[in-house]
Amino acid sequence: MNEGVLLLFLQRIFPEWSITKGDDGVLRISGHVRVSASSIDGVLDVLAAVEPEAGERVRRYFR
Numbered sequence: 001m002n003e004g005v006l007l008l009f010l011q012r013i014f015p016e017w018s019i020t021k022g023d024d025g026v027l028r029i030s031g032h033v034r035v036s037a038s039s040i041d042g043v044l045d046v047l048a049a050v051e052p053e054a055g056e057r058v059r060r061y062f063r
Contacts, residue, residue: 003040010043013061014051019043 007027010019017031027037029046037043047054 006040009061010047013057014047014054017047 003021007019007021011017014031017029020028022028025038027040027043029035029037029043031050033046033050035046037046051057
């Protein structure tokens, strides 16, 4: 899946988080913590660590 499309999905699934990609290519995740990631996998790792139900929310969205 295209990274841009995946970012759009994540923004819809986690509306309380700001998930953006800067001009420098760094992904920034802001919510009750602020983190930077170099890849979409890093964003998913952050969300999985700080959102206990992240996996279930993603599964529900794609059902």
